[in-house]
Amino acid sequence: MNTGNELNKCCSNNVAVRRPDTARASSEWSYRPNVDIIDNDAAIEVHADLPGAAGESIEVAFEQGILSIEAQVPHRHNESWKRVVTEFGVGNFHRRFQIDANVDADRIAADYSDGVLKITLPKAREAQRRRIPVKA
Amino acid sequence: MLTRSFFSASPVGALAEMDRLFDSMVGARAPFWVGGNAAGARINFPALNVYEDETNVYAEAELPGLKLEDLDVSMTGSELTIRGKRQNNVPEGATSLRRERLTGEFERAIELPLDIDVANVSASLTNGVLLITLPKAKTAQPRKIQIRGAGQIS
Numbered sequence: 337m338n339t340g341n342e343l344n345k346c347c348s349n350n351v352a353v354r355r356p357d358t359a360r361a362s363s364e365w366s367y368r369p370n371v372d373i374i375d376n377d378a379a380i381e382v383h384a385d386l387p388g389a390a391g392e393s394i395e396v397a398f399e400q401g402i403l404s405i406e407a408q409v410p411h412r413h414n415e416s417w418k419r420v421v422t423e424f425g426v427g428n429f430h431r432r433f434q435i436d437a438n439v440d441a442d443r444i445a446a447d448y449s450d451g452v453l454k455i456t457l458p459k460a461r462e463a464q465r466r467r468i469p470v471k472a
Numbered sequence: 473m474l475t476r477s478f479f480s481a482s483p484v485g486a487l488a489e490m491d492r493l494f495d496s497m498v499g500a501r502a503p504f505w506v507g508g509n510a511a512g513a514r515i516n517f518p519a520l521n522v523y524e525d526e527t528n529v530y531a532e533a534e535l536p537g538l539k540l541e542d543l544d545v546s547m548t549g550s551e552l553t554i555r556g557k558r559q560n561n562v563p564e565g566a567t568s569l570r571r572e573r574l575t576g577e578f579e580r581a582i583e584l585p586l587d588i589d590v591a592n593v594s595a596s597l598t599n600g601v602l603l604i605t606l607p608k609a610k611t612a613q614p615r616k617i618q619i620r621g622a623g624q625i626s
Contacts, residue, residue, distance in 0.1 A: 370572040370573045371570060371572055371573070372561065372562070372568065372570060372571050372572065372573050373568070373569040373570040374561075374562055374563075374566045374567070374568055374569065375566060375567040375568075375569055376563060376565070376566040376567075377566075380569070381566075383537075383561055383573065385534075385536040385537070385573055385600070386536065386599075386600070387534035387535070387536040387599060387600035387601050388534065388598075388599055388600065388601045389599060390599075391599070412601070412603075413523060414525070416525050417523035417524065417525050417530060418523060418524055418525065419521070419522075419523055420522040420523060420524050420529075421520060421521060421522035422521050423516065423519035423520050423521060424519040424520075424521060424534060426521075450536060450537055450538065450539060450597075450599070450600050451534070451535075451536030451537065451599045451600015451601065452536045452537045452600065
């Protein structure tokens with residue numbers, strides 16, 4: 337039932353779909369966050385949409401080439417509110433990626449603002465593209 | 473698309489009537505997405521969840537990455553409009569390995585099926601979640617009717 341458990345190979349072509357959840361309380365359900373992944377030569381950047389997540393609940397781990405993101409989304413609705421229209425589901429976020437690049441794990445950094453998590457995975461020096469000056 | 477499951481589950485006739493009104497509110501006006509996504513499909517953006525209690529209607533949208541200055545929320549009569557823009561975050565020269573997050577301009581307008589106290593509409597943006605609180609006009613709020621007993625009528 338958990339849509340966030342499958343492993344995504346970075347750079348393959350499948351696209352995440354958030355499935356609306358109407359029947360369950362938010363804490364029981366988990367969504368795959370939408371991501372952009374950027375390679376800027378020095379680092380791989382992952383930008384993940386985690387709207388509503390509590391900053392202190394976000395866990396980012398990198399182990400054996402697997403990057404995992406987990407975030408808890410606290411309840412934000414008053415019990416007395418009646419649902420009238422439901423177009424999206426609210427729940428926690430979970431997603432994993434296999435990163436094939438040679439990453440310097442000690443320098444991985446993550447920052448969360450405006451509902452977006454940005455993870456910077458610096459490439460190990462030997463994996464960086466280097467420009468070799470040609471003597472003429 | 474709109475999910476109806478909650479509506480049909482409602483056991484109360486009066487509530488169901490209200491739901492139909494809200495249903496037509498979303499269907500009445502075609503929302504559009506100017507930026508488009510990778511497939512070029514038009515989608516409802518932002519998706520909205522709407523709640524209500526006795527005094528307010530609450531409209532909620534997920535808009536991660538937007539700041540207050542990227543957003544414009546307005547009311548004209550009983551029409552609520554949400555406009556905004558999400559910036560492209562891929563710097564020049566970088567390679568995009570995966571793009572799932574929509575960027576570009578968007579606008580969505582919905583017609584509310586009841587009178588709103590427009591002067592007191594408020595909105596907040598917290599961790600990428602926009603919450604608009606729309607107070608119901610006094611005429612749209614439920615009012616308790618005092619029933620006088622026969623003995624009280626002179």
